[in-house]
Amino acid sequence: MIGKIKNMMKFAKSIDFNELEKLSKKVDLGEVIAAVSKMDEKQLQMAMKMLTGSKKKKESPPINADFYGVEQKLSAEDHALKMKVSAFLEAEVKPIVNNYWLHDDFPFELIPKLAELNICGYVYEGYGCAGGSSLMDGIIASEFGRIDPSIATFLGVQSGLAMGSIYLCGSEEQKQEWLPQMQQLKKIGAFGLTEPEVGSGTAGGLTTTCKKTADGWVLNGQKKWIGNSTFSDITIIWARDVDDNQVKGFIVRKENPGFSVEKIKGKMALRIVQNGLITMTDCVVPESDRLQNANSFRDTAKVLQMTRAGVAWMAVGCARGAYENALEYTLKREQFGKPIASFQLIQNHLVEMLSNLTAMQTLVFRLSEMQDEGLLKDEHASLAKVFCTLRTRDIVSRAREVMGGNGILLEYNVARFLADAEAIYSYEGTKEINSLIVGRSITGFSAFV
Template identity: 70%
Template sequence: MGLFDSFSQIRNILKNIDLAAVHKLSQKVDLNKLMGTVSKMSEEDLAKMLKFMQAGSGDKRPKPEVNGDFYDLSKTLSAEEKAIQLKVREFMETEIKPIANEYWNKAHFPMHIIPLMAKLDICGLTYKGYGCAGKSSLLEGFIAMEMARIDSSISTFFGVHSGLAMGSIYLCGSEEQKQYWLPIMQRMEVIGAFGLTEPEVGSAAAGGLTTTCRKEGDEWVLNGQKKWIGNATFSDITIIWARNPEDNQVKGFIVRKDNPGFKAEKMEDKMALRTVQNALITLTDCRVSEVDRLQNANSFKDTANVLRMTRAGVAWQAVGCGRGAYELALKYTMKRKQFGRPIASFQLVQDLLVTMLGDLTAMQTMVHRLSQLQDGGDITDEHASLAKVFCTLRMRSIVDHARELFGGNGILLEYDIARFVADAEAIYSYEGTKEINSLIVGRAITGESAFV
């Protein structure tokens, strides 16, 4: 740095000094003599003095960008994929963030966003053909993360429709069923739901479904109940999984909302994912045409193929929820002042933030590799289950630390973080509890099944 540049910087610093302070300084120091001394200083000494003056004048370094992608994993996306990711981010920031707390608090779903979301053209993103884009699972993961980073309820709505409902038809439907349903679902002209869990059957779904199906001529008669079925209060179709007592195998059905014997009641008083419209479904001699039976769903193994695919998406959702909480907390600590300083400048706060970032980065690298396995056709149940276990556990820890950093404000909905804390509890439990997913991994690494 030349002397001219140094003097220019000193001049800029002096411009920012209060005039009253300059007057006060002139009473203690001969400013003309001081400047004469400065002009005789070596370049090295002048640089040292400049650094000292910058530290004391409040001329701080610019604040770093708040960015939860510390290892820049998004740079592994192609330019086209990155553009799609940023398009989804803009949608979530502009259309969802301003209304998220309002709809969460009212426990209503913003129906007006469906045509807006349809314009993103991202439903069934990884499916090939049928109006779908055939993109990578990695991009799909980033999209799940971007949605959950703002609102886990919207991410869940999308995952149920695009992942569970469309995925059931894509993996288990006949060619005719795929040709008919997938294009209109991709355009979100028809919204789907997925009915597996029952009032008394959650983790034991593989061998204990109480909802039954029996064939009568060209129709199937379904009886039973399903619980916690997201989107089902307004969905056009619901994929219902039922056990056939004749062969004791699980079969899948596309049940339309106006099918006689189909009733969906909204579940009230949830503490998490309140925007998601979960339903208790009652099937009373509900008749479904053979045409609407998923032709390639003949056992629970076929159901498990759908769950394996979407469980990876839930791990990405956990990353999004954790990232959103971390970024909210970081922004808050940079603005919130106590004892005359931003709380981000305190050691204990920085320690918590780094702990959160470490957990988040570990989660991101795990799901990044998981999507690579999925794209290569090498993903297994235990791969998806380990990611679901680890990421939801670390997500819980991140949102807990984030709420702690908000202090009392952390329980107020207006600061957003309370919604993240509550929603994390749902993500932790659905798509297989921590214990069940742990046993799936345990079976793989020991060769011993610990299931009942």
């Protein structure tokens, strides 16, 4: 009885008596008091809760985009490196990327800071490289993609395509000359394969030519969409030998006569990446700068197989960045008096995003395990590239959707992922080309033209 009286007193104190006069015009206060007096203790507590609301703000669980805990399989050393990379990206890259993305410019001040991380050429043995696992290399690519796909692409071109071409196809002298400097980012590299009129047909249709002469090799032709090329020290150029019709690789220095680069402008994706249109007019390259172990497109394909796996990881990072920012937004954004994360339709979008992201994470994790075990084939890398970039498009679209109109503003950190996902979807082999690589593997029929 005493408890009931106390609760009634609390109930009475909760009423704003200045509002009683207004309230009396709407309800019969006598009936209300009579009804309250008949309430038991539990009913009074419920009434108090309805009137006062919960004074303790509901705390949301921490944002966990690694829902199946795949990163728990990392060693303590690898986990420490991941956290170091993540801390760097949060502190040095995230605060500035929107501005650089908006102005189609590159943050050159980041290059020496990136060098200090000592992650460039992470999987290579020797030449100052770490000799680390493909799995950890993928984790690093994903972390970069989670903060900014453009900076991730810069690193992918430098570490994967450019250094990888020299590491896999160069002579020992070429490796010694270039890899240590590129590992420290003292020399920047680019990779020139795609052409203005030849994208997917590079295996047999390169129009850029090379011809052996007494002075070395003469290169003629154009390359398009070449990342880093506007400021790179060297560009790996792939050209068709007019004498034997085989694809060969060259280290072309920026000061080579007959070599020029024009910046590609007006992009809607990866705007921080400085893509160039390269023109070579009787560009002379000495024999010493021909990649000595690149004698056919199969050698080029070795580089692409390795880096295609990295693109799949980068797509995972892009998707993860969009998901994390969208989830955080829905937890803070209120409509109708409560966070929009509490609504069913928003939760459905979030779960769809997390489902795709989790599938992507488990796929690329196994992909890198196969790479470390020496089991990786072209079709494995192609399947990962197809699936991850396709699912990334869906995730970034849903991330923008749950943010409504704010989703198209850079300041909310999803619009950039939405745009950048389109470039990741297309480069390093389109969905169609990679699908045909997988299709050839599972059917035995080549459907290429």
